[in-house]
Amino acid sequence: MAKRMDIKTFAKELGVSTATVSRAFGSAGRISEKTREKILKAADELGYYANYNASNLGSKKSGSICFFYPEIYTEEPDYFVSEVILGINRNLDHRQVFKVTPFDENDNRILNSCKQQILDGRVSGAIILSGTKGANILASLAEKVKIPYVIIGRNPKFTTNTVDYDNEHGAFLAGKLLKRLGRKKVAYISGHLDKLKKRGFAKGFGIEMSELITVRGGAGFRYGIQAMETLRKKYPDVDGVLCANDNLAIGLINHAQKIGVSIPKDLSVVGFDDIAFSKFCNPSLSTISLNLKELGSAAVRLLEKQMSGRDKSTPAKCENEFIQCELIIREST
Amino acid sequence: MAKRMDIKTFAKELGVSTATVSRAFGSAGRISEKTREKILKAADELGYYANYNASNLGSKKSGSICFFYPEIYTEEPDYFVSEVILGINRNLDHRQVFKVTPFDENDNRILNSCKQQILDGRVSGAIILSGTKGANILASLAEKVKIPYVIIGRNPKFTTNTVDYDNEHGAFLAGKLLKRLGRKKVAYISGHLDKLKKRGFAKGFGIEMSELITVRGGAGFRYGIQAMETLRKKYPDVDGVLCANDNLAIGLINHAQKIGVSIPKDLSVVGFDDIAFSKFCNPSLSTISLNLKELGSAAVRLLEKQMSGRDKSTPAKCENEFIQCELIIREST
DNA sequence: TTGTAAGCGTTATCAT
DNA sequence: ATGATAACGCTTACAA
Numbered sequence: 001m002a003k004r005m006d007i008k009t010f011a012k013e014l015g016v017s018t019a020t021v022s023r024a025f026g027s028a029g030r031i032s033e034k035t036r037e038k039i040l041k042a043a044d045e046l047g048y049y050a051n052y053n054a055s056n057l058g059s060k061k062s063g064s065i066c067f068f069y070p071e072i073y074t075e076e077p078d079y080f081v082s083e084v085i086l087g088i089n090r091n092l093d094h095r096q097v098f099k100v101t102p103f104d105e106n107d108n109r110i111l112n113s114c115k116q117q118i119l120d121g122r123v124s125g126a127i128i129l130s131g132t133k134g135a136n137i138l139a140s141l142a143e144k145v146k147i148p149y150v151i152i153g154r155n156p157k158f159t160t161n162t163v164d165y166d167n168e169h170g171a172f173l174a175g176k177l178l179k180r181l182g183r184k185k186v187a188y189i190s191g192h193l194d195k196l197k198k199r200g201f202a203k204g205f206g207i208e209m210s211e212l213i214t215v216r217g218g219a220g221f222r223y224g225i226q227a228m229e230t231l232r233k234k235y236p237d238v239d240g241v242l243c244a245n246d247n248l249a250i251g252l253i254n255h256a257q258k259i260g261v262s263i264p265k266d267l268s269v270v271g272f273d274d275i276a277f278s279k280f281c282n283p284s285l286s287t288i289s290l291n292l293k294e295l296g297s298a299a300v301r302l303l304e305k306q307m308s309g310r311d312k313s314t315p316a317k318c319e320n321e322f323i324q325c326e327l328i329i330r331e332s333t
Numbered sequence: 334m335a336k337r338m339d340i341k342t343f344a345k346e347l348g349v350s351t352a353t354v355s356r357a358f359g360s361a362g363r364i365s366e367k368t369r370e371k372i373l374k375a376a377d378e379l380g381y382y383a384n385y386n387a388s389n390l391g392s393k394k395s396g397s398i399c400f401f402y403p404e405i406y407t408e409e410p411d412y413f414v415s416e417v418i419l420g421i422n423r424n425l426d427h428r429q430v431f432k433v434t435p436f437d438e439n440d441n442r443i444l445n446s447c448k449q450q451i452l453d454g455r456v457s458g459a460i461i462l463s464g465t466k467g468a469n470i471l472a473s474l475a476e477k478v479k480i481p482y483v484i485i486g487r488n489p490k491f492t493t494n495t496v497d498y499d500n501e502h503g504a505f506l507a508g509k510l511l512k513r514l515g516r517k518k519v520a521y522i523s524g525h526l527d528k529l530k531k532r533g534f535a536k537g538f539g540i541e542m543s544e545l546i547t548v549r550g551g552a553g554f555r556y557g558i559q560a561m562e563t564l565r566k567k568y569p570d571v572d573g574v575l576c577a578n579d580n581l582a583i584g585l586i587n588h589a590q591k592i593g594v595s596i597p598k599d600l601s602v603v604g605f606d607d608i609a610f611s612k613f614c615n616p617s618l619s620t621i622s623l624n625l626k627e628l629g630s631a632a633v634r635l636l637e638k639q640m641s642g643r644d645k646s647t648p649a650k651c652e653n654e655f656i657q658c659e660l661i662i663r664e665s666t
Numbered sequence: 667t668t669g670t671a672a673g674c675g676t677t678a679t680c681a682t
Numbered sequence: 683a684t685g686a687t688a689a690c691g692c693t694t695a696c697a698a
Contacts (some may be wrong), residue, residue, distance in 0.1 A: 049449055075609075077412065077609065082415050097446070341673055349684080349685085350686070364683065385676095388676050394677095
């Protein structure tokens with residue numbers, strides 16, 4: 001890094017003290033509007049900026065807002081996450097620095113690096129996408145070091161500061177829909193957070209969970225293709241499916257069309273998440289909308305509530321936000 | 334933040350000096366393997382971590398690798414960017430902290446915040462997605478403060494440390510394809526970085542640029558729908574299009590099908606970028622592949638070359654990387 | 667409202 | 683190989 005002007009030489013240049021300069025940039029007052037303006041103007045001209053690390057060290061304040069999420073897609077971008085990020089970004093005060101950090105469940109080096117970020121003061125607020133062990137570890141850590149954090153997704157270990165949505169109810173709606181459409185035999189294509197989805201789906205369709213056919217899916221289009229293959233070979237009489245996520249559904253539909261299975265005539269397909277693409281596939285995808293962007297927005301609201309209503313030692317505990325699932329009926333059912 | 338153990342008390346606890354503790358975590362040697370191990374073990378047990386800001390301040394080293402990109406999609410996630418990020422993430426040494434920072438061309442507050450991040454030492458290496466004024470500003474800044482940076486995309490103002498790809502040639506391939514398919518009249522649906530694409534497209538199809546019909550598109554599905562409307566109303570005889578990006582193409586195809594235009598019979602559609610989804614639409618999308626992930630990987634390679642082969646005051650100038658465009662023929666042509 | 671100076675928790679320089 | 687200590691560049695009592 002190039003050497004930059006420091007506060008001392010800048011202050012000397014202006015004939016004021018370093019304290020005054022510092023105050024000009026802060027929001028604590030204790031400075032006349034006139035000198036503040038003078039200093040800000042001079043800073044702009046002379047190119048003075050406070051050193052970030054020094055500033056944080058001095059004030060004992062720290063870092064940026066950080067979004068931690070498990071990286072489960074490796075070949076394709078995770079559209080779910082992309083849209084949540086969109087929601088976060090749009091609602092975050094843009095003076096806040098926002099950092100996006102994927103972590104790999106199975107790579108301890110990466111997970112440790114995330115842990116350390118929380119521990120060493122780089123993160124002043126964390127948004128954590130739930131659903132994996134790693135997420136739990138990070139959330140516990142945030143709790144322990146008492147930084148504001150919010151968890152997206154239900155998590156039995158954390159009952160406060162979460163943004164929740166009801167996978168079970170969403171899947172229930174899907175099951176009910178397929179029943180109403182007169183489908184005879186349904187299957188669930190698994191992926192992520194399957195337990196609740198299966199339960200809801202079976203209930204909605206009016207069968208026991210034990211009767212529900214489950215086909216292994218995954219995360220990403222290709223798993224949808226595989227699942228469709230399995231379906232054809234092992235369960236040719238299935239005429240309705242719920243997929244654990246939209247990508248899976250899109251891959252499945254794609255392959256169905258290739259092998260001459262007509263959607264929705266032969267097979268009704270319901271996705272999960274409602275990513276932006278779902279509206280633009282052909283056939284467009286019926287799906288359970290999780291209101292992804294709203295999920296991100298709510299997380300930010302919760303985080304900011306904690307950061308503001310806060311005695312300096314402990315972040316406030318906030319009530320949870322709840323995001324309603326919706327059934328979006330399009331052409332694939 | 335909760336108060337944590339600092340290096341002094343930790344060192345005292347162990348009966349060593351703070352310097353020794355510091356060395357145990359660093360890589361500069363000057364410490365016996367035995368004491369290092371002892372210290373690392375104790376740190377783990379007692380929960381000691383170096384404070385990030387203090388550490389950076391002391392060493393005059395700074396921050397993280399940062400990816401700056403202009404946020405042009407607001408309603409939908411930017412899939413182009415998502416895939417580039419994937420490429421970056423996969424190739425970055427995971428000890429590096431990676432920060433993703435969208436900026437808004439038109440919001441000076443955000444742009445300033447980015448500038449400040451570069452200036453105040455938070456960023457130790459920048460990857461900048463080119464194509465906008467803001468990108469130029471940030472790149473100039475990086476150049477000025479002498480941090481390693483790489484620019485993705487051609488930029489006449491920066492002739493070194495760039496990862497380049499040839500939009501013009503890609504579009505040329507698209508034009509040639511449509512010609513070969515016997516299409517009579519083509520149009521270009523605009524979006525981003527249009528000039529070179531138009532030139533290449535016209536050349537490939539064998540017409541003058543002035544003869545090329547251009548329909549206003551944008552970024553995002555919805556603009557594809559609009560463009561298809563325009564096409565129908567104003568240019569019903571167009572039988573082949575190149576869209577500036579895949580989203581545009583997908584939206585266009587979607588609407589075409591709704592209004593009874595058969596793809597590719599009535600209209601051949603070529604996209605640009607080759608996002609993951611293009612393979613899974615129906616019809617699947619013929620497109621110019623920019624090898625998005627490879628773009629990210631190359632950027633990291635270049636950045637690391639600068640950071641390693643570096644005398645301490647100035648990052649090395651590195652040769653550019655060049656990523657080949659490819660024509661991917663699928664069902665939409 | 668402003669200045670002085672004591673931290674903030676490291677790293678790096680010199681000794682030893 | 684280790685220890686003492688002066689930076690590092692800022693913030694914030696405390697004084698004026």
